[in-house]
Amino acid sequence: MAATGPCFSVAGFCPALVRSCLTPSSSSSGKMKSNPVPNLTRRFAVSTEQVQIKTEATTTSFPDNERLKMERLENETKEKxxxxxxxxxxxxxxxxxxxKDYFEESKDLIRSDGGPPRWFSPLECGSRLDKSPLLLYLPGIDGVGLGLIKQHYSLGKVVKLVERTVRSENCRSPNRLTYLVGESLGACLAIAVAARNPDIDLVLILANPGTSFKKSQLEPLMPLLALLPDQLQLGLPHILSLMTGDPLKMMMDNVTKGVPLQLTVEELSQDVAAMSSYLSVMGDILPRETLLWKLHLLKSASAFANxxxxxxxxxxxxxxxxxxxLLPSQEEGQRLQHLLPNCENRLFSDCGHFLLLEDEVDLATIIMGTNFYRRGAYHDYVSDYVPPSPYEFKKIYESVRLIRLATSPVMLSTFEDGKIVRGLAGVPSEGPVLYVGYHMxxxxxxxxxxxxxxxExxxxxxxxxxxxMFRRLKEGRLPPMSQYDIFRIMGAVPVSGTLFYKLLSSKAHxxxxPGGVREACxxxxxAYKxxxxxxxxxxxxxxxxxxxIVPFGVVGEDDFFEVFFDYDDQMKVPFLRDYIIDIAKESKSVRTEENGEVxxxxxxxxxxxxxxxxxxxxxxGKPIETQAWNLRPVDLITASSQSSSRSHVPHLKLVAHPSSLNRQSQH
Incomplete structure (x- = not known):
């Protein structure tokens, strides 16, 4: 299985290449500055009309299963x-x-050759899948088109120009999906393009959209900037601090990840010193005239988009x-979610304005977790699914570290000859495999x-x-959809006979x-019923x-908790009964054809x-072979009916209590 992230054809829009053609320079003569553009082919493929894509294959593959096995006995003394x-x-x-890369590469893009705005494609994005969608990035107020620089590897490892590119690509590939990723000002442009082209299949990803400009502190700043002398440039240190993030937060993040404090302080000191040296770069990116011009542009774009x-x-x-x-983005996200008909919102509580430059933000993972990655008219949970990369999985694995420490899970598996071993060596390697078990x-x-x-x-x-976990009939009392993103990243699909069929046909695990919510709650x-x-x-x-078919049982959770206020108790309390009924109305019901407790x-x-x-x-338990059954439909119905009774579950050995396991398994 290859470890790849979502694959796109990625292009960034860089109006900053011609900044001097759009705004006057700070020189007294009022003439435009013209500096030659350095060799951008070092890192980008640049075009005035078309997006140039580098097609060399750069894939990362997981090793074979056997190479991933490691000794996991807790009492071993040798170094792992x-x-x-x-x-x-x-x-x-x-x-x-x-x-640092953002500032270094910005030096190349803030110089002008007097030409028109153009798209560029980062070469590190590498190859793409066939029929992969196109992703166009529209920058924010910095305008250099590098706001996705931290996302280039994982993503595939000014309205008329954008609209012309979108329409051109749509004519070339009518069935090809186009993503518009817009940040602040770029988000307003993306909304404008989508509104003018409802016939084109677009997906908008809007980071801190500038549609909230009139509610921000930026509008009162505009008259002040117009009056300030060139020498003051008071806004730059503040903007720089917003872009680089909170140093204390960066330090605490490293400490919680297990990085030694001394090393964290050293790295932080180096980063602060490096950022200070880039102050002149920020001055080139956003001199006073350019900043003032872009604020006026943002004001107009915000009004038009709204x-x-x-x-x-x-x-x-x-x-x-x-x-x-810079913008009241949290409130704006909630407002747009209610106004736009097909919209979802994700909140990043600890992030600043330049969201896509934050360390913990991975756009490819976000797109997968929200099921926004698709290559056709509709998202297909099977064919459009891309497994997490090693880096993505490591972040997920570390996020559940406390649960693993608290529960100290012990896993036993059974080979086809009946031998029971500690670990997962006994489960089949090749699919299709169906794991059927009890929900704790x-x-x-x-x-x-x-x-x-x-x-393992x-x-x-x-x-x-x-x-x-995937779709709501309406918003209300259920937890926000973002709480389930991790399940979607790891491949969960909504209950459906069609999807079950597709998964087995694709040889999935x-x-x-079968007990569903009734068993989990x-x-x-x-307990264990x-x-x-x-x-x-x-x-x-x-x-x-x-x-x-691999039957399995799990014990231990009911030894952690004791239920004292259950469903029957809650249905006797009027406001809790109404709460449960409201939740049921928010999502699609399952097993409505069943009678009784099931x-x-x-x-x-x-x-x-x-x-x-x-x-x-x-x-x-021991894997149950079905390939040689050749059962008639009536036999299948009988076998299935027997498997749904605890006393007739074939080979499903549900252990009543950990004490029934042998002593060796408990250590």
């Missing part, structure tokens, strides 16, 4: 080697650029910063299990999940919990593709009390 997966993640990290919001039909993703000191309380077993499968065996468990006294349907659901489909899939949050910490134990 760094997993090869982490080495790949570190190699990928080295390709990612920094704020007047055209009603005409925007494109799929839109708003990226909002919680600490934007609130599904806390998912994070350690899914991450360990990918870490390079296997992605494509989970069949509740529709509320599919994770299925069980009541008092229902199955709530599986009586009719055929998964056995027939698995046999259709000859998939191996059909009761109402979502709620059980009240729990912590108990003495236990441990998670996972047992994956």
């Amino acid at each position: 080697k760094i997993p090869l997966l982490w080495e790949l993640a570190e190699a990928e990290k080295k390709h990612r650029k920094s704020m 007047s055209r919001l009603h005409a925007v039909k494109a799929q839109t993703l708003i990226l909002s910063s919680g600490k934007d000191q 309380l609130l599904g806390f077993e998912l994070a350690p299990m899914v991450s360990q499968f990918f870490f 065996r390079n296997i992605l468990l494509r989970g069949i999940a509740h529709p509320s 599919v994770l299925l919990y 069980h009541r008092k006294g229902e 199955l709530f599986w349907p009586e009719h055929s659901e998964f056995v027939r489909m698995a046999a259709r593709f000859g998939a191996k 059909g009761n899939q109402d979502m709620h949050l059980p009240g729990v009390l912590p108990k003495f910490p236990g441990r998670f134990y996972y047992y994956f």
Whole structure:
């Protein structure tokens, strides 16, 4: 399985190349400055009309499964080697650029050759997939087109000009999707283009859109800038601090990641010294006349975009910063989400105005996590899915570190000859494979299990999940969609017979919990009780593709928590009953055809009390072969009906308590 991020043809728009043609210089003569453009082919392919794409293949592949295996016994005393997966993640990290690169490469782009504005394609984006969509980046107030510099590797490793390019590319490839990534001013331009071209399939990604200009502190700044002498340039230090971020926050982020404090302080000191040396570069990027001109441009673009919001039909993703000191971006993201018909909003609480230059922001991961990556008219959860890269997965793996430490998961698997081993060596390597198991309380077993499968065996468990994690009938009391982005990045799909069919046909490893919400939100006294349907659901489909079925059981979570206020108790309280009913109206219901408790899939949050910490134990049974069954439909129905009863689940050994495991497994 290749480790690739979403693949795009990427191009940035650089009006700053001709800044002196658009604004007067600061010289007393009023003449335009004309400086030769250096050799931009070092890092970019530049064109006045078409986007030049470098097509050399640069792919990163995961090693074979056997090379990823490592000894994980906790009582070993010898030094562990760094997993090869982490080495790949570190190699990928080295390709990612920094704020220093932003300033260094800006030096090339702020000089003018007197020519028209043009698009450029970063050569480090590398190759692209066939029929990959086009991504056009529209810069913000800095205007050098490098706001995506930290995103170039992971992304594929002025309205008339933009519109002409969009229409030209659409005529060349009518079925090709075009992404418009706009930042502040660029977001206003993207909205304008989308409003003027509703017939073209566009996806808008708007970072801190400048449509909130009239509510910002920038408008009162314009008269002040016009009166200030050239020598003062009071705005530059403030703007520089906004671009470089909060130094204390950067230090604390490194400490929480385990970087030694002394090394963190040293690196921070070096970064601050380096940034200070780039003050003159900032002066070249935004001299007073240019800054004032761009503020006027932003004001006009904001007014125009706001007047055209009603005409925007494109799929839109708003990226909002919680600490934007230039624009009220958090409030604006919420406003646009309610005004635009097909819009989602993601908030980055600790980020400043220049969102795409923040270390923790990875645009490729965001696009995948929001299911905004598609190559056709509609998103396909199977064919459009791109597995996380080593760098992306490492961030996810570290994000669930506390859960792993608290639960100390022990995983046991079974070979086809019946031998039980510690670890996941017994699970099949080749798909299709269907993992069928019991859903523990609130599904806390998912994070350690899914991450360990990918870490140890390079296997992605494509989970069949509740529709509320992907689409809402309306917004209300359910948690924000952003809380489920990590599940989508790791391959979860909404429950659907069609998607189940596609996953098995693509030889995927599919994770299925027949008990669903009813099992995960069980009541008092229902620990480890199955709530599986009586009719055929998964056995027939698995046999259709000859998939191996791996039954599994998990214990431990009910040894962490005790349910004291369950669904039955909450339905007796009027305001809680209304709360549960409101949640049910916000998302698509599942198993509506079922009777009894299996059909009761109402979502709620059980009240729990912590108990003495236990441990998670996972047992994956012997794989069940279905390829040689050749069962008739009536036999499949019978087999499926038997598998949904706890006493008849074939080879599904649900351990009642960790004490029943042998002593060796507990260490």
